[in-house]
Amino acid sequence: MDWKPVKQQYKTYHQQIIDWFTERIACGDFLPGMKCPTQRALALQFEVNRSTINTAMEELKANGLLETRVGAGTFIAENPWPHLLVHPKWQQHINASIHKPNIETIQLINDYEQREDIIRLGTGELAPELLPTKQLEDSLKLIKLPSRAIGYSEPQGHLALRESLCNHLHKRDIDTTPDNILIVSGALQAFQLIALGLLERGSLVFQQPASYLNSIHPFQSAGMQMVDLDLQSNIVEALQRTKKNRPAIVYSIPTLDNPTGRNWSQTDKVSIYEACKKLSIPILEDDVYGELQFEESNELPIKTLDTTGHVLYTGSVSKTISPGLRIGWVVGPKTVIQRLADIKMQTDYGSSALSQAVVTHWLTSGLYDQHLKNLKVSLQQRARYMEQLLECDFKDIATWETPIGGFYIWVRFEQPVITKALFLAVLEHKILINPGYIYQPNDFHHLRLSYAYASFEQMEKGLQLLAKMIKKLLLAEIS
Known part of the structure; x- marks a missing residue:
């Protein structure tokens, strides 16, 4: 066997190994019942990690092409033909798809x-006993829903909710208008829309070394490269050194960071904002935990520094009222908000009308506070x-x-x-x-x-x- 997987842009090593085994079985090179080499031997032969071999072998077993015999090793399945000739190669389609799987x-x-x-x-997630279940049920009895209110909402979300958010965000020293707000189905959808609508493949996404983004893949699946950014370094030099004229964005959770729970210092916030402004790099500020500081605090979002439209600010009620409502928001320049709204309408035609009405009621009645x-x-x-x-x-x-x-x-x-x-x-x-x-x-x-x-x-x-x-x-x- 002199074949080896090669580096390709759209096909991983383990998928190439799966395809190679499948082709050898289909053409009769590997006969039913033939014993396969050990994973260690295959790793040496293909010059890849054993974990890569293990992943490929497990998927080949799942596809019905290999089987394991306890104490004897791995073999070509006794009857692989139905799996090759009848069933769709779903695993192959899955592996070739755009969105990366979670670990x-x-x-x-x-x-x-x-x-x-x-x-x-x-x-x-909040425990069930911390969710305001009874209050939410009572709210449903008070909310008036005209016929238009439970149809499709405006592309940017219900105007009444966006207006109430303007008043609510003012408490965080963020002054904005309804035209600068997009209602999304949770903050995670905001990241997905930004990845699809504002960034090109190969863009850099700067983040803290320990980052929530590493546990999800909205940017990675869209072809972006994640880059760790140390706030203790010279921010301008670090961004310039890595960026090298490539498009980029900085992702931040400066208030009650996930996973560390820490707050950025005001110096760090100013430094990152000034550096990004100087280099024309947008900032994506995730503030879903910002209202959950135990004591009264002067900690304010980076967005409060923004006089140039560099900061896209995201928030949500998922960590405060209920994740099941699926209501979040993005605040940004009008042209950006309109672009993201257009993509959202193409994907889900708007967030839940009922959930938007509930959140509007909570923000305007004092229930939320x-x-x-x-x-x-x-x-x-x-x-x-x-x-x-x-x-x-x-x-x-x-x-x-x-x-x-x-x-x-x-x-x-x-x-x-x-x-x-x-x-x-x-x-x-x-x-x-x-x-x-x-x-x-x-x-x-x-x-x-x-x-x-x-x-x-x-x-x-x-x-x-x-x-x-x-x-x-x-x-x-x-x-």
Whole structure:
């Protein structure tokens, strides 16, 4: 076998290996029942990582072309022909599609979060008891819905909601107009629209080293390159050195960052804004947690500095009222908002009319402000309790910062123990964690803990077991 996969723009190594095996089986070079070389041998032959071989072999098994015999190895399936001649090659279509798949850990998190018997220690969602279910039900009785109100909304979203958002955002020192606001189905849709409508393939997306964007793929799937940006460096030099005349955008969560829970300093905000203004680089500011600071604060969005239209500002009610409403917004220059609205109309023809009416009612009636006040008290109580648990069981093996708002505590372990193996071992005990490597590749030191979802009892049970398992691993390494 002298064939080797080669670097291609549109086909990965493991997909080339799948296609090569499939062609050899189809043409009769590899006969049914023939034993395959070991993964180590194939990795050496093809000059790729064993993980690449493993991924390809697993998909070939899923396609019915290979089979494993316990204790004997991997073989060409005894009857591969139905899979080659009858069924569509769905896996091939999936692998060749535009949108990148999530890594397996995130797929497992998304699957297991739906199970009621799982303790969710890392999830970015409010617990059911923190959701204003009764108030939302009562709101539905008060909302008036003329016939036009429950049809398709204007391309930028209901005018009444955009007007109420102008008043609401003024509390964050953001002055805007309804023409500068687009209603979206959650902040994530805003990222997708921006990737599709404003950036070209090959654009650079600058981000913090540990970034929420690494756990989703709206920009990566659109052909953008993610680049880490250290705020402690000379921002202008760092951007210029990497950019090299390529189109770029900076993604930021300066208030209650996900996953770290930290706030940027005002100096950092000014530095990044001035650098981007100088280099004509737009900033995408994600402020979905901005209203959840526990104490009154002078922390303001980067958007408040914006006098030149450089900042696209996104917010949402997913972290405050309910993720199920699927209502978020983008604030930006009118021409940009119109462009994004046009693409949104081509994809979903507008966000839910009913959800828009609910959010409008909450913003204009005072319900939102009162709920937000109560929510922050509850979240702070939960944060204090989780930190007490950490002090009891983790202070000798990890460090963290006291949370100042939002949902998360970013825990750092001295040893690289937050591995895929630990994630799976903990999951066997019906405990779900968010390991650091889903936010920064190869980060096995960090763990994103959330106090927003698990009950007090679940926090105690889950963290005690997690500490026990990690300490057992550390003792095993020492011995």
